Amino acid sequence: MRSLQLRYAGTAAVLFVLLAAPVAPDEIGFRERAALGTSMFGVTVSPSLDIPVAGDGELFGVGGGAVVRGHTRLANLPMLYPYVELGYRYASVQADTGLHIASAGAGASVRFDLTPRIAALASLSSGYAHAFLLPTIFSEETEDGGSGYLDVSAGLAYEISPQIGVSAGAAYRNLFGLSQSLSVGAQLTFHLRSRSRPPFDLTGVELPTVYPTLYPHYAGEPPGFVDVRNAERFAASDVEVTFFLPGAMSEPSVLRQPGTVEPGESARFAIPLLMDDSVLLNAESQTVSGSLSVSFTLHGNRETVTASVPVSLTIGNAIVWDDDRKAAAFVTHRSPEIMHFVSSVMAETAGNGSAAVHGNLRAAMALYASIVEHGVVYAKDPEAPFTEAMREQLPEDHIRFPVQTLQSRAGDCDDLSVLYATLLEAVGIPAAFVTIPGHIYVAFSLGITMNEAQRFFAGTDDLLEVDGEAWVPVEITDLSGGFLRAWSTGAAQWRRHSGEGNAALYPVRAAWMRYPPVAEVAGLATDGALRPATGVHLAYSHEMQTLVSRELEPRARALRSRLMRNPDNATVRNRLAVLYARYGLLDEAEAELLVLLEKSAYLPAMVNIGNVLYLQHRFEEALGYYADVLLSDPDNSHALLGFSRAHYATGDAGAGAQYFARLQSVNPGLAEQFAHLGSSSTATTRAAGVIDRVERMVWDDEDDE
Secondary structure (H helix, E strand, O other): OOOHHHHHHHHHHHHHHEEEEEEOOOOOOOOHHHHOOOEOEEEEHHHHHEEOOOOOHOOOOOEEEEEEEEEOOOOOOOOOOEEEEEEEEEEEEEEOOEEEEEEEEEEEEEEEEEEOEEEEEEEEEEEEEEEEEOOOOOOOOOEEEEEEEEEEEEEEEOOOOOOEEEEEEEEEEEEEEEEEEEEEEEEEEOOOOOOOOOOEEEEEEEOEOOHHHHHHHHOOOOOEEEEEEEEOOOOOEEEEEEEEEEOOHHHHHHHEEEEEEOOOOOEEEEEEEOOOOHHOOOOOOEEEEEEEEEEEOOOEEEEEEEEEEEEEEEOOEEOOOOOOOHHHHHHHOOHHHHHHHHHHHHHHHHHOOOOOOHHHHHHHHHHHHHHHHHOOEEOOOOOHHHHHHHHOOEEEEOOHHHHHHHHHHHEOOOHHHHHHHHHHHHHHOOOOEEEEEOOEEEEEEEEEEHHHHHOOOOOOOEEEEEEEEEEEEEOOOOOOOOOHHHHHHHHHHHHHHOOOOOOOOEEEEHOOOOOOOOOOOOOOOOOOOOOOOOOHHHHHHHHHHHHHHHHHHHHHHHHHHHHHHHOOOOHHHHHHHHHHHHHOOHHHHHHHHHHHHOOOOHHHHHHHHHHHHHHHHOOHHHEEEHHHHHHHOOOOHHHHHHHHHHHHHHHOOHHHHHHHHHHHHOOOOHHHOOOOEEEEEOOHHHHHHOOOOOOOOOOOOOOOO
């Protein structure tokens, strides 16, 4: 009865300790802390000092011993640790002898984790003990006998490392019918490396379909993530995620993650995906088994967990329209084949166009003509993936790379838009994708404000204003009616759908910040270098004449109407002459200026007729007019510039440099625009090179008040 009372009292004391023990603040809950630690088995050695109680001190002295326990942990009950034990104890006996006790039994420990590394313990075990009493003064023989025993203990444990833990506590022991004692002692626990699971649990892997064209984007923004949980009682640091995808990567890519993962903490890490550009040649979609590993340092030891990840890898041209900016990845403006193509176009159409037509517009018209003359046609995709995407069904689409479209000479709206945007960017013109419901086309920037655009265009209704700049929309699928109709169609579509709030414009260069262009690899081009058709020059010239007529005639008509009312208005006639000259109608410009100069020596007209003669390579005549202006106005900057250029053109570089120096003192801003005129060390050869820059004329056409 006494032993049972002590047993219940000991158990109650243990429960009180467990319930009253303060719990350190922790981000993880009680159950999560209890489940920490990945060793499945362990061995504990428990030396202790035994003090007899309940009157047994009259017979027994202080003793001691040790117990060796082999324990396991239960996955479903992580607080409970069943064990078996073997023990040996020794107690002195008053009769000048000693009692040796060997025991074997089983029991269980309950662990209450206060923190991941500190826990309160309570255990209960029972079994069989056999005692040996050495010979005494009363008996010359060794006596022995056996009985059951019961141990109840409680204490605190501390984990030194994932393999070693220590604890200290007290226990009550009852050898039925023989003795009772209280013990104090320590425990040393060895966690065997028979892990029930890795130190890091890979709780989830998220790696969506991989699109080869987005491989530069993946380098900066990995598409996948691995979720991990630290299942150990110690923080993990120096985490590295390594991934390898056969057929898409030449070697594994590694991404180092900052910070630590605390015990029981979950973390999400990006999966690095640094693919080779050869993946663009992937001819068919397939599922590839990727190799994922997560390495980390745990209490000084380097650990690694691995997993096999199935990855859907699409063909090289695949895309899904969840973000219209992805089309920018196909704009391969630095492709050698594309650079060769646009260089040929620019060379064939160079110098054929009016200076009054903005340079970006002239280049865009030439590139449009090159697509038409190359024989490219619009071929509607029967599945219409872009249309479906606009309905948020997001099917997979396939966009041709520009060289593929030029080779196949056909494409749907996204193929042609990518091709035209690529050609524009290849010559340095900022391009953009315009999206309306079910459709995509292109716009390009003029690089000027809408106010500045009024100098170049009779009207600006067909221009788009984006962040203060003027943009030209081009319906690139309209390849049969000419550039001007494609422009007009694109503008009409924008007006309609922007008014309804469902039109958007995505500048390619801004989109490249998220979706960089790929580098085309050998194998995409199948029939060598691409050359534009020889008819580009004629098609471009015809379109340019139409544009000049459209832009010039309304303004010329208005000026002629004013002259009919007042034929002697020198300012208006001068402006009409400059208008003709800017559009390349030099004969008409000269005629108007001569009419004006017959009536008066109007200095702006004298400068401008000098410019007209210069453009006609009549340099000596031009020098005469410039000289007359300078006689009346020695600091006339327009005349000084013309005089300098004309001298260079005649081979007199010394005089050209001399007058240019005067221009620098009179008008530094204007001189800076023609800094190439500032040296006298060149002769006729250089002068010939300067003539190539005649398009940059500065006209004197002061406003009419």
